[in-house]
Amino acid sequence: MIDYRENFPLLRRIYAEHPLQYFDNAATAPKPQVVIDAVNDYYNLHNANVHRGPNFLAEEATTLYEDARLSVADFIGAQREEIIFTAGTTASINLVARSWGETNLKKGDVVALSRAEHHANIVPWLQLKEKIGIVLEYIDINEDGTFNTESLDKIFAQPKLRFLAITLASNVLGQYYDLKPIIKRAKSLGVISLVDAAQGISHRPLNVKELGADFLAFSGHKLFAPSGIGVLYGRQELLEDMSPFLGGGGMIAEVLEQSYLPAELPDKFEAGTPNIEGAIALGAAIKFIKKIGWTEIVSREKFLSDYFLEKIQELDFVQVLGGEVNRLPLFSLVLKDLHPHDVADLLGERGIIVRAGHHCAQTLHDYFQVPATLRASLSFYNTKEEIDYFINSLLEIKALLQS
Ligand SMILES: Cc1ncc(COP(=O)(O)O)c(C=O)c1O
Incomplete structure (x- = not known):
């Protein structure tokens, strides 16, 4: 599999000894060297x-x-x-x-x-x-x-x-x-x-x-x-x-x-x-x-989206907003008994960048009666290994906050 992460200088950053893992593409995407x-x-x-x-x-x-x-x-x-x-x-x-x-x-x-x-x-x-x-x-x-x-x-x-x-x-x-x-x-x-x-x-x-x-x-x-x-x-x-x-x-x-x-x-x-x-x-x-091509982008994102959903659905303390059909690799998570801002902070300590809050969609959050969610938004260059690291980190953070 081609490692598209190499195109993005930002992704070479190490934070607190962790390689940067960028799951906030919906907020803003990293910039490739050519840009x-x-x-x-x-x-x-x-x-x-x-x-x-x-x-x-x-x-x-x-x-x-x-x-x-x-x-x-x-x-x-x-x-x-x-x-x-x-x-x-x-x-x-x-x-x-x-x-x-x-x-x-x-x-x-x-x-x-x-x-x-x-x-x-x-x-x-x-x-x-x-x-x-x-x-x-x-x-x-x-x-x-x-x-x-x-x-x-x-x-x-x-x-x-x-x-x-x-x-x-x-x-x-x-x-x-x-x-x-x-x-x-x-x-x-x-x-x-x-x-x-x-x-x-x-x-x-x-x-x-x-x-x-x-x-x-x-x-x-x-x-x-x-x-x-x-x-x-x-x-x-x-x-x-x-x-x-x-x-x-x-x-x-x-x-x-x-x-x-x-x-x-x-x-x-x-x-x-x-x-x-x-x-x-x-x-x-x-x-x-x-140059990368839509076929490649769409198929990689479909794979990432399916894999993320499969893994996240194994966690009994997480609910994903929205459905499964025609889904982009973007997930707003409702976390049972955990505050999304606390979790986002602790994910950040592990080098994982996500967003917490209402994501400038307050009326939609009101409609679904959730005050805030944790959003992981992926792009074609993200990897299966990153999803595994994210899921493991979520489990560790839950254990830490509820210990
Ligand atoms: C669906 C949607 N519309 C509009 C915007 C606003 O984009 P910008 O802040 O780049 O003007 C965003 C940004 O997150 C968005 O997700």
């Missing part, structure tokens, strides 16, 4: 603003930046005009809520979310509710992590349903959703859709045209790229009709004292100096993923 090199090369060799100076440095930086956009477009099956670089998923969703939402939604209009949303796909809509009085409706989730079909039917029967903002994969339940039929149904009713692909993007191939989404958002940092770079995909006709969310340099064709003309897509939505090195490194991350 770190792309950032360094930009600063060491180019370091210029894009779309500006008439010199070779600026030309090189612009070419690298625009090539990265083409890589992203190709990665998700979009046109280059439809790829807006943002600061991340949160920024992308806020852009849609402000730019599309404020213009196209009015008091009483219904925006449907699922109960599996991250705060990033709830709060911008709550803000719009405060501002213009839209109504939020939530699609119920079954115990096994799937969408409740009765609840879906009820929401689709709402005559004022205008917008669907929905996650591709839950950062708590590990469920990867088949959104195609839901989006198709939304489309047939003239409902615009936004997909939060923050978790889904790094685990399965994705094609926005096949998915049928009107908007789709993701972050670079969960896809092995740096933080502070993300993507908003928007269907070209929709983006053409929208007003720019931020104003400034780079997003204009002309500025007069009393008026301005926005630039063409995608520049219209990229005001100010963008995260140039982040975008270039996102291009490098995509190249890295393509």
